[in-house]
Amino acid sequence: xxxxxxxxxxxxxxxxxxxxxxxxxxxxxxxxxxxxxxxxxxxxxxxxxxxxxxxxxxxxxxxxxxxxxxxxxxxxxxxxxxxxxxxxxxxxxxxxxxxxxxxxxxxxxxxxxxxxxxxxxxxxxxxxxxxxxxxxxxxxxxxxxxxxxxxxxxxxxxxxxxxxxxxxxxxxxxxxxxxxxxxxxxxxxxxxxxxxxxxxxxxxxxxxxxxxxxxxxxxxxxxxxxxxxxxxxxxxxxxxxxxxxxxxxxxxxxxxxxxxxxxxxxxxxxxxxxxxxxxxxxxxxxxxxxxxxxxxxxxxxxxxxxxxxxxxxxxxxxxxxxxxxxxxxxxxxxxxxxxxxxxxxxxxxxxxxxxxxxxxxxxxxxxxxxxxxxxxxxxxxxxxxxxxxxxxxxxxxxxxxxxxxxxxx
Ligand SMILES: *Cc1c(COP(=O)(O)O)cnc(C)c1O
Numbered sequence: 536x537x538x539x540x541x542x543x544x545x546x547x548x549x550x551x552x553x554x555x556x557x558x559x560x561x562x563x564x565x566x567x568x569x570x571x572x573x574x575x576x577x578x579x580x581x582x583x584x585x586x587x588x589x590x591x592x593x594x595x596x597x598x599x600x601x602x603x604x605x606x607x608x609x610x611x612x613x614x615x616x617x618x619x620x621x622x623x624x625x626x627x628x629x630x631x632x633x634x635x636x637x638x639x640x641x642x643x644x645x646x647x648x649x650x651x652x653x654x655x656x657x658x659x660x661x662x663x664x665x666x667x668x669x670x671x672x673x674x675x676x677x678x679x680x681x682x683x684x685x686x687x688x689x690x691x692x693x694x695x696x697x698x699x700x701x702x703x704x705x706x707x708x709x710x711x712x713x714x715x716x717x718x719x720x721x722x723x724x725x726x727x728x729x730x731x732x733x734x735x736x737x738x739x740x741x742x743x744x745x746x747x748x749x750x751x752x753x754x755x756x757x758x759x760x761x762x763x764x765x766x767x768x769x770x771x772x773x774x775x776x777x778x779x780x781x782x783x784x785x786x787x788x789x790x791x792x793x794x795x796x797x798x799x800x801x802x803x804x805x806x807x808x809x810x811x812x813x814x815x816x817x818x819x820x821x822x823x824x825x826x827x828x829x830x831x832x833x834x835x836x837x838x839x840x841x842x843x844x845x846x847x848x849x850x851x852x853x854x855x856x857x858x859x860x861x862x863x864x865x866x867x868x869x870x871x872x873x874x875x876x877x878x879x880x881x882x883x884x885x886x887x888x889x890x891x892x893x894x895x896x897x898x899x900x901x902x903x904x905x906x907x908x909x910x911x912x913x914x915x916x917x918x919x920x921x922x923x924x925x926x927x928x929x930x931x932x933x934x935x936x937x938x939x940x941x942x943x944x
Contacts, residue, residue, distance in 0.1 A: 539862035539912050539921060543905045546614055546730055549791055556790035558745055566785050567755040573762055578789035582764050583736075589765040590711045590719070590739035594745035595763040597784035598752050601700045601722025604735035605633035605670065607782060608696045608718040611747040612668060614639050619666040621693070623652055624880045625847040625868070625892040625901075626672035630698055633693065634670060641886040642666055645893045649827050650840060650901075653893065661691045673705070673712060675840055675903065678832045680714045681707040687733050694721065699847040701937035703728040706833040713738055718748075721843075723788070725903070727793040728802060729837055731788035742769045749773055753781035773939060782785045802908060803835050809915045810836025816919020818931050822930040823923075836906055843900040846930070851900065853935035857925045869899040877903070 549557075559579060560566060567717050568579040576667055579597050581589060587595035598604050614620060616638030622630055624643035631641040642664050642707060645653040652671065660666065670690060671679075695716030699705075702712035703721045715720020718741075721727075723734030739745050742765035749758050750773065756768050813836075824842040851867055858865050866877045873882040879898055880891065908914070929935065 536861065537917060537921065539914065539917055541862070541910060543864040543907065544726075545907055546725055546911045547908050549730065550619040550794045552794035553667050553791040555758065555843070556793065557787055559873055560786045560790045563803055567786050568783055568786055568789075569755065569760055570786075574764075575676065577760070578793065579784050582789040582793050582796075584693045585760065585793060586736055587738065589799070590714055590738050592714065592719070593763075594738065594742070594765060595741045596737045596745065596748050596752055596761075596888055597789060598737060599782040599784060600629075600733050601698075601720060601724060601727070601735040602629035602633055602636075603782035604737045605630060605698060605718035605754075606636045607748050607751050607780070608720050608737055608744075609633060609637055609668065609670070610751055610780070611675050611744045612694055612696065612717055614668055616787040618668075619675070620662040621657065621664070621666045622670040623672040623674055623850060624889075624891045625650055625898060626698070626880075626881065627700070628878050630670060630672050631704070631880070631886055632693075635883075635885050635898050635913070638697070641883070643880045643886070643889050647673075647898060648842070648897055649823075650675060650677040650897075651937045652684070654679075655837075656893075658691060658860075658904070663692055666693065666880065668694045668696065670696050670698060673702040674698075674837070675838050676705060677826065677840075678702065678705060678707050678712060678729045678829075678834070679709070680829070680831070700724075701837065702725055702835060704799045704835050708831045709744050709833075716862070717741055718744060723792060726837075727797060728837060729792055731791045734784060734788050735937060742766075743773065747771045747773055747777050750777040751780050751782075753779050753783050755779070760853065782844055789898075803833070805908055806836040806851040806906065807834070808912060810834075810839060811910075812912050812915035813839050813906070813919050816819055816916055817923055820923045822846070822925050823926045839906055841902050843902060843926070846900055847934065847937050848899075848938045850929055852938045852940055853901075854925055855902075855940060856931040856938050857929060858922060861921045861923050861925070862902070865922075866903040868903060870903040874940065875904075 624682040696718040
């Protein structure tokens, strides 16, 4: 029986140009973004300009994490304590966490079998709660019909903030992900599409939102040093009314990130090739359903999802144990307890209790896998063979005994 021996958590190294630039920053001692020598433009400032150009945004702010970018965006569009904020029921903990961080209330919206927002439920919840803001999570890189969503939210009077943690480099009908909402937020945490360990971006075309975000992130009234930023008069209007909630990016991380921006398009192409190999290897497996990818979507295949609909928890557990024994680390969104990166909305007990039967049914059979770029195409073929064989063996076999779930990162 073949066994996969690669690592599901091993990313590619930082490019040499990034390592050299990082060492230069360390030698200079000027790590803080506003600590510059005469005439010097900070790495962080250049990074923001370059990311704004890449996405076509007017303004860009680099911050300490993706989660920080989300909370900062909510504050910058004026969400206050106690306000309801709509968000996908299928998402990652930092998304409802960012809503809770400003004392607002996450209101979860059902998702479809293709893991995107259910528009009927969105409209119903916008009406029933009066929410003015949607924190749209493109969870695991699945984009909903963005034109239809923007039209619906315009009708509902709902402002969209996009969580693009899994869609940096993705697009809908050619529009870069993060550019259809009022604000787009990204993460540069190690498992995302460019890697500085931790980090986040916020992009917008709205001058006042951009100025507020810069002041919020902790500019110590040195906002004049930013370049991908609105003019001075916008800051003048709001600078004494905007609290400092420090969450800046530093020059060391910016130096590591800048050489990765030109590599993004190539990474997207390499991820798609890996995704398509997995998809081809799993197509037609009985009792295993793949996600449909719309033609309008340019996606980043940094993770792979499939469903085992109507499988009992014991059967899913047996399948996960057997694939893990063969070196394939899969995650399950149906587990009773949250395990490494796979919590569900019921696990966020700080939010008011909510019932989403449609999402529950989907997550009960939802399997998720990381796809690092260190996997070769042949690795993807082998992983697909193992998953297919075990799905057949467990799916068509007798009902197994319940097993303890394996722990994977
Ligand atoms: C990673 C991630 C974020 C941001 O996370 P940080 O770890 O704070 O950078 C936000 N949303 C989703 C869906 C994520 O996976």
